[in-house]
Amino acid sequence: MSPVGRQIQLLLLPEDEDRILQAIRGRYPEVKLIDYVPWADEETPPVRESAADCGTIATIWNPSIHHKLPVYVGSNGAVTGPAVGPVVQWVRSLEKVPGTLESGRWAAGFDKERDPEMASFVGSLWRILNRFTTHRMVCTRGAGVDAPPVAPERRFRVGRKAAERALEGSLNLRSGAMYMRPEVG
Structure with a gap:
């Protein structure tokens, strides 16, 4: 069987990220969140407590499934871990400009x-995400709550706070x- 790829577009504020991560850890207490930055060494991933402690990209790692992560050591000696495969990539939604939340995503690749x-774990993560978000959105003609709606938009999951x-x-x-906003009603 060939590898399966799965991804979902996200619009999450830090409060939404915290709620989702708390639910994930409620189901999988062993789960680690790794900042996607160079590691200190081949044995020490940069584990963080929250998504807000990470930069733009984090990965969700379940060490009870994959006990040790593969690493790449660059010619300059920098050690990096995987972006997908034994982990789920989390590109964070960020408010780069105050008042505008840019979309992020989760991505997974597995056989x-x-x-x-890992397939079961990824499915469970998506179910948790779906519990704390909605996909009932509309694409709008411009920014703002009064921007005219153009069409339904179902490719994104938006957190409750966002x-x-x-x-x-x-x-x-x-x-x-x-631009988009949640549907009303």
Whole structure:
């Protein structure tokens, strides 16, 4: 069987990230969040307590499935861990410009037959994410709560806090040049 890729676009504020990570750790207490920066050495991944402690990219690692992560040592001696495979990549949604939240994503790649535990773990992560987010969005013609809706948009998951702020008008949700907001009602 060939590898399976799975990804989902996200719009999460730090409060949303914390709720989701807390739910993940409630189900999988052993889960580690790794900042996607150079490691101190080949045995020491840069584990962080929260997504907010990470930069733009983090990875979700379940050490009970993959006890040791593969590393790459560059010609300059920098040690980096995997971006996908034995981990789930988490490109964080960031408010690079105050009041505008740029989309992020989760991405996973695994082989269902060779790594059924990882396949099950990824499925469970997606179910947790779905519990704490909605995909009921509309693409809009521009930014702001009064921007006219263009069409339903179902490719993104928005966290509760991000949705709340978008609906009250204090946060714009964006992916590239596309603006969106949660559906009302």
